[in-house]
Amino acid sequence: MSQYIPxxxxxxxxxxxxxxxxxxxxxxxxxxxxxxLEVISDCPQSINNIxxxxxxxxxxxxxxxxxxxxxxYLIQR
Amino acid sequence: MTWQQFKxxxxxxxxxxxxxxxxxxxxxxYYFGLTGTFWAVTGEFTRWGGHLLQLMGANPExxxxxxxxxxxxxxxxxxxxxxxxxxxxxxxxxALWANNVKLRMPQSRxxxxxxxxxxxxxxxxxxxxxxxxxxxxxxxIPQFSLHAWFFALATAAGSYFGARFTLLPMxxxxxxxxxxxxxxxxxxxxxxxxxxxxxGMLVFAAIIGWGLLTMFNAxxxxxxxxxxxxxxxxxxxxxxxxxxxxxxMWITGRxxxxxxxxxxxxxxxxxxxxxxxxxxxxxxxxxxxxxxxxGLLFGFGIVLAGGCETGWMYRAVEGQVHFWWVGxxxxxxxxxxxxxxxxxxxxxxTNWDKVNLLTSFGDKGGLLMTYLLLALSFAAMLLxxxxxxxxxxxxxxxxxxxxx
Numbered sequence: 001m002s003q004y005i006p007x008x009x010x011x012x013x014x015x016x017x018x019x020x021x022x023x024x025x026x027x028x029x030x031x032x033x034x035x036x037l038e039v040i041s042d043c044p045q046s047i048n049n050i051x052x053x054x055x056x057x058x059x060x061x062x063x064x065x066x067x068x069x070x071x072x073y074l075i076q077r
Numbered sequence: 078m079t080w081q082q083f084k085x086x087x088x089x090x091x092x093x094x095x096x097x098x099x100x101x102x103x104x105x106x107y108y109f110g111l112t113g114t115f116w117a118v119t120g121e122f123t124r125w126g127g128h129l130l131q132l133m134g135a136n137p138e139x140x141x142x143x144x145x146x147x148x149x150x151x152x153x154x155x156x157x158x159x160x161x162x163x164x165x166x167x168x169x170x171x172a173l174w175a176n177n178v179k180l181r182m183p184q185s186r187x188x189x190x191x192x193x194x195x196x197x198x199x200x201x202x203x204x205x206x207x208x209x210x211x212x213x214x215x216x217x218i219p220q221f222s223l224h225a226w227f228f229a230l231a232t233a234a235g236s237y238f239g240a241r242f243t244l245l246p247m248x249x250x251x252x253x254x255x256x257x258x259x260x261x262x263x264x265x266x267x268x269x270x271x272x273x274x275x276x277g278m279l280v281f282a283a284i285i286g287w288g289l290l291t292m293f294n295a296x297x298x299x300x301x302x303x304x305x306x307x308x309x310x311x312x313x314x315x316x317x318x319x320x321x322x323x324x325x326m327w328i329t330g331r332x333x334x335x336x337x338x339x340x341x342x343x344x345x346x347x348x349x350x351x352x353x354x355x356x357x358x359x360x361x362x363x364x365x366x367x368x369x370x371x372g373l374l375f376g377f378g379i380v381l382a383g384g385c386e387t388g389w390m391y392r393a394v395e396g397q398v399h400f401w402w403v404g405x406x407x408x409x410x411x412x413x414x415x416x417x418x419x420x421x422x423x424x425x426x427t428n429w430d431k432v433n434l435l436t437s438f439g440d441k442g443g444l445l446m447t448y449l450l451l452a453l454s455f456a457a458m459l460l461x462x463x464x465x466x467x468x469x470x471x472x473x474x475x476x477x478x479x480x481x
Contacts, residue, residue, distance in 0.1 A: 005259060009254075009255045010252065010253070010254055014183070016384075016399050016400075017383060022244065022329070030254065038261060040261065040263065042181055043397075044091070044392075044395060045316045047091045047316060048318065048333070052333055053331055056330060056331060057329070057469070065263060067264060068179070069176065069181075069395075069396075
């Protein structure tokens with residue numbers, strides 16, 4: 001069980017890359033510092049872009065959970 | 078380490094892209110030495126389009142393009158054909174191991190349209206340039222063929238316009254940001270995961286067995302199939318995506334995949350060089366306007382579609398319906414190019430020289446030239462990355478100032 005409780009959720013199930021990563025980067029600035037965004041994606045390729053992009057753009061990747069076709073990311077502003 | 082740990086660590090979890098792309102560079106080098114041809118997929122897909130036309134009663138074997146790339150026999154008699162069957166097998170096995178097969182339906186009609194149209198543009202462009210991200214880029218540059226450099230640079234430019242276009246409002250589905258107060262659960266069905274893993278193992282054993290048996294009668298075809306399995310495992314497990322390498326430099330400033338690809342090529346170049354020194358003839362194509370125009374179209378098309386000829390293969394078997402449309406578009410686009418080839422060939426391609434850097438600059442000169450160009454590309458990418466984030470920091474500062 002996750003030790004973090006997200007404040008917002010972004011459901012990108014069904015959307016192909018690059019849209020999940022782009023939407024994540026657009027959503028992050030709307031959070032307050034310290035708040036956590038949960039991104040749900042079933043685009044497997046997002047594993048190579050969401051965590052790196054979040055880090056490159058100055059956010060903290062708290063958790064990545066890969067469970068079958070669904071990947072869950074927790075990102076803190 | 079127990080079997081469960083091994084399975085989780087190496088078969089289920091995604092692989093890091095950097096070592097995987099370098100491994101693909103090494104494997105493609107051995108593939109060239111063992112089979113005499115480079116790792117390529119689009120040419121064979123075009124032949125499949127040709128076979129379909131034959132089934133429908135047309136005579137594509139009389140078209141100039143099929144005389145260039147050949148349409149004899151069936152995929153089972155061709156190195157490219159057996160390699161692709163192995164690649165599909167590797168992709169399917171890898172996707173099943175990780176329970177990563179799921180019917181993912183497109184969320185809107187605009188996605189289907191962009192998949193199909195992008196696929197057609199990319200298929201047409203790739204065949205005009207005589208290769209896709211593989212034969213005219215990742216495995217084309219290590220062949221010392223100048224056309225691959227034309228194609229790579231044009232693809233980078235085309236992907237820039239593709240990235241701008243693909244982020245237009247008409248392609249954006251409104252973002253659904255939802256306030257929540259607890260983490261969501263994404264648990265998978267453990268029984269399904271176990272079943273899928275077993276099926277994946279069966280597919281893996283079957284395709285390896287097929288490759289080994291083929292090796293007794295036709296060594297090159299068997300080797301091609303086994304290498305194909307390796308390529309398939311690598312691209313699916315590490316989600317190697319040439320499209321994202323180009324596209325995401327422009328969109329999010331990420332260069333990780335692009336760096337991996339340049340390093341993969343750098344590793345391959347010296348290996349291909351050694352085979353060429355031993356007498357294996359390199360694959361050289363016309364360095365004409367076809368490579369530049371093809372690259373521009375291809376770069377734009379792959380970004381619009383979301384994946385290239387290599388990328389749609391593993392995504393299609395993962396059940397991403399979007400990429401079934403991309404695949405269909407690719408075959409349509411490449412067949413369209415084959416149809417019009419006789420009119421386009423002379424002015425755009427065949428009147429131009431096939432430039433081999435190893436003959437133009439001499440053996441050592443060509444090798445040094447290739448490494449110099451790779452180093453320059455790497456440096457240009459680092460500069461772009463620096464500029465991208467410097468501009469972003471400036472924008473952020475402005476926003477903060479405006480807010481205050």
